[in-house]
Amino acid sequence: MAKVILKHVSKIYENGVRAVDDFNLEIDDGEFIVLVGPSGCGKTTTLRMIAGLEDITEGELWIDNVLVNNVPPKDRDIAMVFQNYALYPHMTVYKNMAFGLKLRKVPQEEIDKRVKEAAEILGLQALLDRKPKQLSGGQRQRVALGRAIVRKPKVFLFDEPLSNLDAKLRVQMRAEINKLHARLGVTTIYVTHDQVEAMTLGTRIVVMRDGKIQQVGTPLEVYANPVNKFVAGFIGSPPMNFLEVTVEQAGDNYYLNEGSFRILLPKGKFSQVSEYVGRKVIMGIRPEHLYDRSTYNGPINENVISANVEITEILGAEQFVYFATEKHPFVAKVDPFVHVKLGEKREVVVDVEKLHLFDPDTEYVIK
């Protein structure tokens, strides 16, 4: 178990692509860090640099207070789980797990003990003599996990380990990885482009775009206080709605005017918009912070949008209603028992306390 520190780490590939740009992160002992971001944002590259499979072009990587930039993977004491498992096809499950220990000259009884232990944790006891091709996707994934845990490494690295599994299995394995981390407490770095995985697994998540860190924080922090429009749109499902509005001042009050509706900002946000009067800003509001008027019990000041219903999706526990004003489409998550008719005009209440405001040029949140 160990601390992992990345200081100004960058990766420039031979073809000139700057895949990771000035990556700074301090990972505490026992943390579960999730790197999340869209395809091609440099998550895998970062992980591979930590693993030692890729040279670090610039910057420093410290594992357990040792500078490991030039230490080969086998001496970094890390274990990695690959997206496609990378199990040795010619070895049995047992041998797949034992291989790393054998190479490290761990005594046979110790190997046996650790493999049996891992097999028990992962429910693989009955499969130890099988070859990988005789296993299902979920079982292979478990063997890959087993191969990582028998080594008792300082750091676990996962590269989209669940992306080859079907939805149900993914949820199940997600829970198992969570349990495993709780049980072993090993520092873990986990790559995914699935924000649900990121939210459910990470003690902290790192949102990346184009090789740069956008935001680091606990899942709730990142969800509640995204630093920019990108993070706001990336975390949350369905994603946050963005509407371009103009800031207006009337007396002591500030309003956001979209053209077809106008909402009153709460007092707490006045200081944010005072410099933007007469200018455009981007208003961000999550679907779960919009309510159908018929089910809203709170005070309704001047924060109602009326818009046309375009589509509605009922998922059982929730209902997503896709609205459109003259200028913008947006989604609201409403009670499934509200009866919504296509094409009708309905009133939607905005929870203005949960509103996010972004500068249209920098796309950063307005402070």
Add this chain to the structure above:
Amino acid sequence: MAKTKEQFYGQSLVEERKRKEMISNLIAYIILSIGAFTMVIPFLWTISTALKDPSDVYDGRFIPQRFSYIYVDRDGKFVPSNAYREGYKEIRAWWANFVKAWIAVPFDKYYRNSLIVATITTLGQLVTCTLAAYAFARLRWFGRDAVFLLYLGTLMVPFTVTMIPVYILFKWLGLVNTLIAVILPALFSAFGTFLLRQFFVSIPYDLEEAAFIDGANRLQILWHVILPLSKGALATLGTFTFLFQWNDFLWPLVVLNSEEVKTIPIGLTAFQSAYGSQWELVMAASLIALIPVIIIYLFNQRFFTESIMLTGFGGR
């Protein structure tokens, strides 16, 4: 219950498809059988002739009418000649021609030499080609691809062009008329390197990276991961090399002169020029020469099928 129109037509359509399938299968089988038959006929004829009595060789029959014979002299030794002398005992048996051929020339020596040459070169090539192929497939070094192309280019140079310079070289080294002269040049092979390289490249790189992280070095990866996955390719290369060396004629003919070092193909030619009119002996000798080839093939056959099945790594 009467059939509806749809059921009726549906059924006849299925039947029609089945019939068409059967006909096309039949045609395929006939063509394949003809092919297989033409391939195997000369071989069967060889066997038939090798079993025949010398006076029946030209009888034009496929099934031998009687087995050949061999004489045993007074000391109980087999006689290589067909000429009868006082006191000889005649034995008729299917193996008569084989024994005659075997004792007519020092076949045992040829056999030993050929086995030495083919075995050592096969093992040698497996080692050298594996190492070279891995270096070309996975290590990164300056000029790698250029060197690989150059090496491949040597495949284009016919052996007849390099034969004389190589002969002079071996003469200078004092190795002419030794088995080393046959073994040494055959320890390395551009073809084998190419074959294995192509196979190694197809093995997912993830496996190697996983092994790296598990703590393996390059040689351990090669030994524990790459080679076990390449059994098919190795068996193919091994079989090709063995067969080629077993049959190789020109170079051994040039560098090997004495009976002591001759290999089977050269021995067979000598045998053929000495006993050329005795076809039953020539055929028997050829069959004797074939035995290791058949054994090697039977032994490696399962790897061939395995290697075909392995080409898709989908089921990892």
